[in-house]
Amino acid sequence: MDNSFVDLRLNHHATQAEEGFWPSFTDIMTVILMIFMLAMVVLLIRNMELLDQLRSTMAAEQEAMELVKTTGEENQTLEERLLSREYELSMMRMQLMRAEEQQEQQEAAIASQLHQISGLSRERDDLESNVTRLTHDKDDLNILVTRLTHDKDSLNVQVTRLTTDTSRLQVLIDDATRSVENLSEDVNRLTKRHTLTLGELKSLRTSYRAQSEELAVAQAQNMDSDQTLADLKIDFQALKIKYDKLVRPARTSRGKFVVVVRFAKIKGQLVIDYKAPGSEVFNTVSRKQLDQSLTRLKAQESNQLYVKVIIPKNSGLSYNEAWTFTNQMHRKYDYYFQEDAKKERMINE
Numbered sequence: 479m480d481n482s483f484v485d486l487r488l489n490h491h492a493t494q495a496e497e498g499f500w501p502s503f504t505d506i507m508t509v510i511l512m513i514f515m516l517a518m519v520v521l522l523i524r525n526m527e528l529l530d531q532l533r534s535t536m537a538a539e540q541e542a543m544e545l546v547k548t549t550g551e552e553n554q555t556l557e558e559r560l561l562s563r564e565y566e567l568s569m570m571r572m573q574l575m576r577a578e579e580q581q582e583q584q585e586a587a588i589a590s591q592l593h594q595i596s597g598l599s600r601e602r603d604d605l606e607s608n609v610t611r612l613t614h615d616k617d618d619l620n621i622l623v624t625r626l627t628h629d630k631d632s633l634n635v636q637v638t639r640l641t642t643d644t645s646r647l648q649v650l651i652d653d654a655t656r657s658v659e660n661l662s663e664d665v666n667r668l669t670k671r672h673t674l675t676l677g678e679l680k681s682l683r684t685s686y687r688a689q690s691e692e693l694a695v696a697q698a699q700n701m702d703s704d705q706t707l708a709d710l711k712i713d714f715q716a717l718k719i720k721y722d723k724l725v726r727p728a729r730t731s732r733g734k735f736v737v738v739v740r741f742a743k744i745k746g747q748l749v750i751d752y753k754a755p756g757s758e759v760f761n762t763v764s765r766k767q768l769d770q771s772l773t774r775l776k777a778q779e780s781n782q783l784y785v786k787v788i789i790p791k792n793s794g795l796s797y798n799e800a801w802t803f804t805n806q807m808h809r810k811y812d813y814y815f816q817e818d819a820k821k822e823r824m825i826n827e
Contacts, residue, residue, distance in 0.1 A: 575797035
């Protein structure tokens with residue numbers, strides 16, 4: 479049992495071996511059990527992490543799908559807004575061209591009126607020249623009368639000096655007197671004519687001032703009328719737009735077949751660029767080819783055709799050309815304006 483006593487039990491060596499086996503076996507099994515539990519814990523933690531990652535991946539994929547759907551709707555809305563803004567920009571450009579043409583017409587009318595004023599001014603200058611010439615004629619007549627008066631005095635002196643030639647001198651005096659009277663009558667007649675001329679000149683000046691005032695008033699009234707007409711047209715267009723917005727749904731390209739037509743004038747030649755639905759490039763076509771393509775698309779798409787007309791900046795077109803082309807494209811082919819065209823045909827019939 480210990481070092482101080484001798485172990486006298488039978489098979490004491492086998493007992494010691496058996497007692498040493500079971501603690502070792504227990505320790506080994508304990509270690510194996512601990513390893514197994516640790517492995518189980520590690521596997522459970524790993525599975526939980528993988529499950530969290532899988533859930534995060536599924537949530538991220540769902541968010542991505544929702545984001546793609548939202549982005550698609552936003553892109554479609556932005557495309558519709560872009561089409562609407564481009565249409566409004568084209569209409570504003572046509573209004574600007576119309577204002578420029580009206581300004582050119584007003585400038586031409588003002589130039590014509592200024593030319594008339596210049597003609598009246600030249601007539602006034604001619605009348606003043608005539609008055610000046612008549613004034614010089616009157617001065618010449620006065621000088622002539624003075625000279626004749628001096629001649630008469632000389633004759634009187636000769637009559638006094640030459641008493642023997644009294645009869646002859648008396649005849650000469652009578653003739654001179656008659657000449658003086660005739661000249662006096664001429665002077666009076668010229669004076670009356672001069673007075674009448676001055677009256678006519680005054681009347682012409684008064685008439686010129688009255689015409690100038692009437693012209694200024696007419697110009698002011700014309701400008702006021704043009705401005706009033708432009709304001710009324712703008713108000714009518716604004717009211718028509720508001721009325722259409724209230725009564726009818728807004729013009730939209732959603733669900734429609736969009737056709738883009740670009741119209742301009744280059745070096746005096748009309749140029750039409752056409753982009754079909756689904757195409758990314760413009761093709762230059764003639765008016766006949768454009769009408770054929772749009773007629774075919776209108777028949778195929780059952781009045782679902784959206785015609786987008788673009789008038790570029792510095793297009794070289796006049797307002798009438800741009801407005802006529804845009805109106806024709808919309809009235810013939812665009813789905814939104816088909817109802818208005820039907821109403822107009824019914825009214826005309």
